[in-house]
Amino acid sequence: MLRSSSLALVLLAWPTRAAADVLPEAERPHDWEPRDPPTPAPPPEKELPALALWLAALAAAALVAVPRARLQERPR
Amino acid sequence: MTRPRTIADRFEVVASGRSLKSLRWEASRRHRPYGEDDLWTLAVDRRTGARVRVLEPPDESVWLWAACMWTEAVARHVVAAASPHTVPILHVGPGVVFAEPPPAVARPRLPPAQAAACAFAACEVVARLHAVGCGGECGRSAHGRLAFDMPTPIDFGPHNLRMTRRTGDWTIAWLVPSHLALADLDLAPPETDPDALARDLQARLAGSITDESPDDLPPKYDPQSDPIARDLARLAGFYLSLAPPERGRPAAVDAVRRLAAGEPVVRDVAGLARLFAELGPASDRDARLAALPVVDVLPPPVLDWDRVIAAGEARLPGLVPRQRPYVVLPLAVAYHHRASLRAALAPEDALRDVDRAVELDPIAPYHITRAVLLDRLGRRDEARAAIAAAFAAPEWSDPPVEEVGGIRLVRAHPVVITDRERARAHATRGTIALRDGDLALAEHDLRRAVDLDLTAAHLHALGAALYARGDLAGAAAAEARAVELEPASARYRWDLVVSLHRLGRRDEALFHARKLEAMEAGDPSGRARRIRLPGGA
Numbered sequence: 001m002l003r004s005s006s007l008a009l010v011l012l013a014w015p016t017r018a019a020a021d022v023l024p025e026a027e028r029p030h031d032w033e034p035r036d037p038p039t040p041a042p043p044p045e046k047e048l049p050a051l052a053l054w055l056a057a058l059a060a061a062a063l064v065a066v067p068r069a070r071l072q073e074r075p076r
Numbered sequence: 077m078t079r080p081r082t083i084a085d086r087f088e089v090v091a092s093g094r095s096l097k098s099l100r101w102e103a104s105r106r107h108r109p110y111g112e113d114d115l116w117t118l119a120v121d122r123r124t125g126a127r128v129r130v131l132e133p134p135d136e137s138v139w140l141w142a143a144c145m146w147t148e149a150v151a152r153h154v155v156a157a158a159s160p161h162t163v164p165i166l167h168v169g170p171g172v173v174f175a176e177p178p179p180a181v182a183r184p185r186l187p188p189a190q191a192a193a194c195a196f197a198a199c200e201v202v203a204r205l206h207a208v209g210c211g212g213e214c215g216r217s218a219h220g221r222l223a224f225d226m227p228t229p230i231d232f233g234p235h236n237l238r239m240t241r242r243t244g245d246w247t248i249a250w251l252v253p254s255h256l257a258l259a260d261l262d263l264a265p266p267e268t269d270p271d272a273l274a275r276d277l278q279a280r281l282a283g284s285i286t287d288e289s290p291d292d293l294p295p296k297y298d299p300q301s302d303p304i305a306r307d308l309a310r311l312a313g314f315y316l317s318l319a320p321p322e323r324g325r326p327a328a329v330d331a332v333r334r335l336a337a338g339e340p341v342v343r344d345v346a347g348l349a350r351l352f353a354e355l356g357p358a359s360d361r362d363a364r365l366a367a368l369p370v371v372d373v374l375p376p377p378v379l380d381w382d383r384v385i386a387a388g389e390a391r392l393p394g395l396v397p398r399q400r401p402y403v404v405l406p407l408a409v410a411y412h413h414r415a416s417l418r419a420a421l422a423p424e425d426a427l428r429d430v431d432r433a434v435e436l437d438p439i440a441p442y443h444i445t446r447a448v449l450l451d452r453l454g455r456r457d458e459a460r461a462a463i464a465a466a467f468a469a470p471e472w473s474d475p476p477v478e479e480v481g482g483i484r485l486v487r488a489h490p491v492v493i494t495d496r497e498r499a500r501a502h503a504t505r506g507t508i509a510l511r512d513g514d515l516a517l518a519e520h521d522l523r524r525a526v527d528l529d530l531t532a533a534h535l536h537a538l539g540a541a542l543y544a545r546g547d548l549a550g551a552a553a554a555e556a557r558a559v560e561l562e563p564a565s566a567r568y569r570w571d572l573v574v575s576l577h578r579l580g581r582r583d584e585a586l587f588h589a590r591k592l593e594a595m596e597a598g599d600p601s602g603r604a605r606r607i608r609l610p611g612g613a
Binding site: 023028033035 | 139142146209376377379401402404405406408409410412413415416417419420426437441444445448449451452491500503504506507508510511533536537540541543567570571574575
């Protein structure tokens with residue numbers, strides 16, 4: 001009696017055990033990975049040295065003056 | 077003994093579907109044949125009293141969780157598309173409830189025009205699926221192995237891509253997402269359809285079919301090929317199964333035949349639909365062709381990440397430890413994906429997502445993303461710790477495969493860190509070090525990032541580190557290369573102008589300054605920069 005019930009138990013449990021053994025390994029779904037994960041922010045923008053700023057300001061002022069003179073000379 | 081079950085308070089389950097494995101076992105041991113009904117969960121719609129069929133995974137199949145999420149996402153796309161060529165879907169999640177489909181029949185032999193109309197309809201379905209990243213036969217894992225837990229839910233067999241005469245002419249009624257187990261029934265020997273054999277014999281006697289080997293007819297394609305090419309071959313094979321090539325076939329049929337043999341005649345499903353349109357005139361053909369999305373590279377799968385995350389979190393508490401990885405690993409990927417989407421506009425929310433991803437699955441890529449987000453939020457101490465965790469992760473230094481006594485062993489849950497990902501880690505640590513003023517470490521990491529993945533962003537960051545260290549020539553060289561790679565970036569060009577100016581290479585600086593001015597014409601934020609141009613422009 002005991003032997004037959006044990007056998008029945010083993011037979012009942014066998015498909016479950018067998019099914020459990022052949023389960024595939026868990027994987028991360030490769031296709032779900034983001035194609036463009038966040039990347040570090042760029043370093044701060046460069047500044048020109050102070051002397052260059054002065055020169056640039058002077059040059060810009062000269063440039064502003066030149067086109068105005070040309071505008072006055074243009075015949076209408 | 078099963079309890080009565082209702083799906084979505086609407087569909088009363090009459091019989092639960094069984095797995096193919098158990099049915100096969102019974103068939104072999106007890107000689108009990110099985111049929112289509114055994115593979116479906118059968119239910120009745122309370123509202124209409126109609127019979128419905130439910131596609132759901134067998135009980136206890138937690139390992140299919142990610143595949144189920146994808147199947148349900150595809151089902152939602154099908155509902156949204158509302159195509160007349162797919163079997164109507166009445167409910168999605170959990171499982172997919174289909175209205176009763178027409179019975180599966182063997183492929184009829186059709187005149188070319190009618191076969192082309194059916195193939196054209198199939199093209200319309202597949203083109204829309206390709207647009208949402210659903211295509212090919214089977215997904216692949218990161219190592220190139222077939223990913224059996226992520227099968228693509230489209231099947232072209234007679235039990236899924238059904239033919240029906242409900243409306244008079246032959247049309248298709250496709251089960252999408254497909255019930256992949258039904259493909260097993262497609263393999264029944266053709267002798268079971270004596271009509272088909274008789275038809276075939278009659279056609280051969282009449283001389284309308286060439287004596288080509290039947291082996292030439294099914295689509296033959298390279299399983300390693302592109303997923304779209306595989307679907308094109310399968311669609312061409314579907315047409316040929318309805319209308320085998322006859323003598324004096326038109327050029328379009330020849331093209332379809334070559335496509336089924338794996339030749340790249342067209343690059344996308346819309347192109348194939350055009351070939352079928354030549355074979356079968358349809359009244360609204362041009363409008364239908366114009367509406368087809370043109371997809372020649374399969375995009376990433378389109379999923380509703382909020383829904384996936386909610387479903388995963390709801391599923392987790394009921395799992396035993398052995399089952400957890402089947403939900404935890406994909407769930408963490410879903411959190412990482414959502415974090416990446418939110419990173420630019422809602423970095424705080426993105427950080428919460430990636431925190432959860434790290435908690436579920438502490439792998440290096442998630443640590444890197446966490447470091448990037450913390451750095452962007454100004455939490456530099458935590459960012460430093462996060463990037464250190466990425467470099468300390470076991471997968472960073474250990475290869476996923478190790479050799480023991482001449483036997484190659486693959487580690488459990490291997491994470492393959494690509495060069496691109498390694499470069500992202502070095503770039504993150506390098507830019508944090510640059511902001512910290514640790515210029516030697518910054519230069520080392522950014523050089524490594526450039527070596528691993530040559531991008532304009534990495535070159536630009538390296539240029540900034542070299543500039544800060546006083547290596548102006550090195551900085552200008554790196555920045556010039558960044559400008560070469562991304563000539564439309566005003567930011568990269570500006571930094572190059574400054575380096576060139578400081579090197580005294582005035583002509584080159586002016587050249588780039590003029591380009592910059594042209595690029596930023598009318599840009600109010602660019603005007604301030606222009607006024608600082610060295611020597612004027």
